[in-house]
Amino acid sequence: xxxxxxxxxxxxxxxxxxxxxxxxxxxxxxxxxxxxxxxxxxxxxxxxxxxxxxxxxxxxxxxxxxxxxxxxxxxxxxxxxxxxxxxxxxxxxxxxxxxxxxxxxxxxxxxxxxxxxxxxxxxxxxxxxxxxxxxxxxxxxxxxxxxxxxxxxxxxxxxxxxxxxxxxxxxxxxxxxxxxxxxxxxxxxxxxxxxxxxxxxxxxxxxxxxxxxxxxxxxxxxxxxxxxxxxxxxxxxxxxxxxxxxxxxxxxxxxxxxxxxxxxxxxxxxxxxxxxxxxxxxxxxxxxxxxxxxxx
Amino acid sequence: xxxxxxxxxxxxxxxxxxxxxxxxxxxxxxxxxxxxxxxxxxxxxxxxxxxxxxxxxxxxxxxxxxxxxxxxxxxxxxxxxxxxxxxxxxxxxxxxxxxxxxxxxxxxxxxxxxxxxxxxxxxxxxxxxxxxxxxxxxxxxxxxxxxxxxxxxxxxxxxxxxxxxxxxxxxxxxxxxxxxxxxxxxxxxxxxxxxxxxxxxxxxxxxxxxxxxxxxxxxxxxxxxxxxxxxxxxxxxxxxxxxxxxxxxxxxxxxxxxxxxxxxxxxxxxxxxxxxxxxxxxxxxxxxxxxxxxxxxxxx
Numbered sequence: 001x002x003x004x005x006x007x008x009x010x011x012x013x014x015x016x017x018x019x020x021x022x023x024x025x026x027x028x029x030x031x032x033x034x035x036x037x038x039x040x041x042x043x044x045x046x047x048x049x050x051x052x053x054x055x056x057x058x059x060x061x062x063x064x065x066x067x068x069x070x071x072x073x074x075x076x077x078x079x080x081x082x083x084x085x086x087x088x089x090x091x092x093x094x095x096x097x098x099x100x101x102x103x104x105x106x107x108x109x110x111x112x113x114x115x116x117x118x119x120x121x122x123x124x125x126x127x128x129x130x131x132x133x134x135x136x137x138x139x140x141x142x143x144x145x146x147x148x149x150x151x152x153x154x155x156x157x158x159x160x161x162x163x164x165x166x167x168x169x170x171x172x173x174x175x176x177x178x179x180x181x182x183x184x185x186x187x188x189x190x191x192x193x194x195x196x197x198x199x200x201x202x203x204x205x206x207x208x209x210x211x212x213x214x215x216x217x218x219x220x221x222x223x224x225x226x227x228x229x230x231x232x233x234x235x236x237x238x239x240x241x242x243x244x245x246x247x248x249x250x251x252x253x254x255x256x257x258x259x260x261x262x263x264x265x266x267x268x269x270x271x272x273x274x275x276x277x278x279x280x281x282x283x284x285x286x287x288x289x290x291x292x293x294x295x296x
Numbered sequence: 297x298x299x300x301x302x303x304x305x306x307x308x309x310x311x312x313x314x315x316x317x318x319x320x321x322x323x324x325x326x327x328x329x330x331x332x333x334x335x336x337x338x339x340x341x342x343x344x345x346x347x348x349x350x351x352x353x354x355x356x357x358x359x360x361x362x363x364x365x366x367x368x369x370x371x372x373x374x375x376x377x378x379x380x381x382x383x384x385x386x387x388x389x390x391x392x393x394x395x396x397x398x399x400x401x402x403x404x405x406x407x408x409x410x411x412x413x414x415x416x417x418x419x420x421x422x423x424x425x426x427x428x429x430x431x432x433x434x435x436x437x438x439x440x441x442x443x444x445x446x447x448x449x450x451x452x453x454x455x456x457x458x459x460x461x462x463x464x465x466x467x468x469x470x471x472x473x474x475x476x477x478x479x480x481x482x483x484x485x486x487x488x489x490x491x492x493x494x495x496x497x498x499x500x501x502x503x504x505x506x507x508x509x510x511x512x513x514x515x516x517x518x519x520x521x522x523x524x525x526x527x528x529x530x531x532x533x534x535x536x537x538x539x540x541x542x543x544x545x546x547x548x549x550x551x552x553x554x555x556x557x558x559x560x561x562x563x564x565x566x567x568x569x570x571x572x573x574x575x576x577x578x579x580x581x582x583x584x585x586x587x588x589x590x591x592x593x594x595x596x
Contacts, residue, residue, distance in 0.1 A: 030393065041389055042392075042395060042400070046408070049407055049467075050410050052426060053422070055422055055425070055426065056418065108314065109311060111308075112307060112311035114307055115303075115308050121304055127308070127312070131311065131312075137528075138528035138549075138569075138573060138576050140530045140569070140572070142326075143553070143557075144326060144569050145323070145566065147557070148339065148562060149322060149325060152339070164318070168314050168315060171314060201303075229415035231531050232531065232553075235557075236553075250417060250418070259428075261425055264425070268418045271417070271418055272414055275414070275415055276410075279409070280409060280413065283412075
């Protein structure tokens with residue numbers, strides 16, 4: 001749980017600190033063989049991890065004929081081609097649906113997290129557990145009944161239907177992360193404000209919200225990424241070409257018997273780049289939060 | 297006080313209502329649909345009640361055993377075990393003092409994140425390209441090394457299709473395990489190893505008797521969570537093979553989707569969903585029993 005982060009922070013300084021001598025005696029100096037083996041293995045592992053991702057970007061800027069062709073050259077032609085064939089609409093759809101869903105789910109989750117972190121009430125543990133359970137819920141089972149309900153209510157092929165789904169799938173995670181964040185904001189802040197005559201609502205919006213902004217941004221970013229890459233609900237509920245989101249749009253470059261790999265890779269790059277850029281700064285918060293979430 | 301209760305209610309209401317509308321009501325509706333012969337054509341007026349017919353057909357069908365085996369053994373067990381073993385292996389490697397000495401520990405940690413930041417849909421696509429028989433880099437490599445004489449269609453050859461799918465899943469999901477284990481490794485006080493070292497314990501003994509037991513809680517939680525995520529996952533198998541060749545890699549999740557949205561037998565698809573939900577509920581009981589006991593043990 002919280003041990004994951006705090007203990008890691010505690011363990012790190014030991015490597016750079018003056019206490020190095022003591023540590024080195026324990027670790028001894030690694031032998032030349034050990035150094036070679038570790039370095040070779042590391043290079044191998046890192047290559048395997050990073051190579052497929054690089055291949056996406058590499059493949060997207062190669063001239064037709066593919067990566068292996070002798071006539072290798074650099075081109076943005078694939079990107080131009082996909083946007084000429086209407087890929088921009090998918091980007092717009094994805095951006096609109098995901099940003100709206102993220103804003104709603106974050107607002108809803110902040111208020112729920114505030115209630116969970118600041119009050120004691122009957123059924124609190126049960127409710128909190130029930131919300132977290134959403135993270136493990138088999139979505140595939142929900143798609144069928146939701147489709148029936150959406151079809152009757154005219155929500156298939158609509159922004160509203162997708163936004164509803166994406167708000168709902170990001171709430172469990174967001175509530176968990178934000179509750180954890182709020183636990184680190186001292187309650188003295190609230191109490192001081194109450195003494196000054198602020199209402200509860202004023203406290204949340206004027207005091208708590210700004211203080212926990214970094215946590216909110218991190219949580220919202222992850223919620224956005226969750227929606228940005230979601231495939232199943234989009235596949236089931238969006239059948240009209242001009243309503244499709246990015247993950248679905250990617251697959252239009254797969255023909256029946258041939259694949260336009262250059263276009264597919266360019267589209268993949270457009271889908272991946274935002275996640276890479278948003279994800280990397282978040283990762284330390286996330287890996288601790290997600291695994292801790294599994295424990296609670 | 298009374299004001300507080302109203303306030304709490306108002307703060308929680310939006311989240312709870314949305315979740316009830318998304319998870320609760322559809323699940324009830326799903327059970328009802330599973331007892332009907334609902335199809336796309338009957339959507340407006342609703343299907344007719346057929347009792348347990350859908351369940352009888354599904355549970356008694358020839359495909360059922362095959363689906364269970366694929367879902368539990370190939371998809372879930374194999375990929376979860378590999379993810380844990382490889383994840384722990386990489387974490388131990390990245391924790392090596394050698395990397396710190398050469399100042400590449402941070403770089404290595406960043407690199408390990410890349411697969412995790414790659415959306416699953418894109419991960420499947422790029423691997424499909426790399427595994428492609430005509431212009432896939434992996435075939436080219438194996439051919440030029442002389443390992444194979446003819447290109448292998450990894451994702452449609454029965455001998456290679458499951459290993460290939462599992463490779464994609466493991467590549468995409470191993471970073472979370474690695475990072476969690478790495479964090480746990482770094483939280484183990486150096487004094488423990490130091491003391492053991494003074495007592496003459498070898499590195500291997502230290503790993504076996506100190507490191508592993510301390511990692512156990514994290515490993516158990518990661519393993520159980522992975523089971524949930526993998527069992528319910530639809531994307532990897534569907535996008536990598538479309539449950540094929542034929543129905544060779546069909547799993548419960550893809551079968552639900554195919555029945556509901558390819559054949560539009562919504563009643564039958566709902567019945568499969570009910571069976572899957574019951575299996576997950578069983579997992580859930582085990583999960584909360586183990587994790588609950590573990591946490592109770594920690595508090596004691």
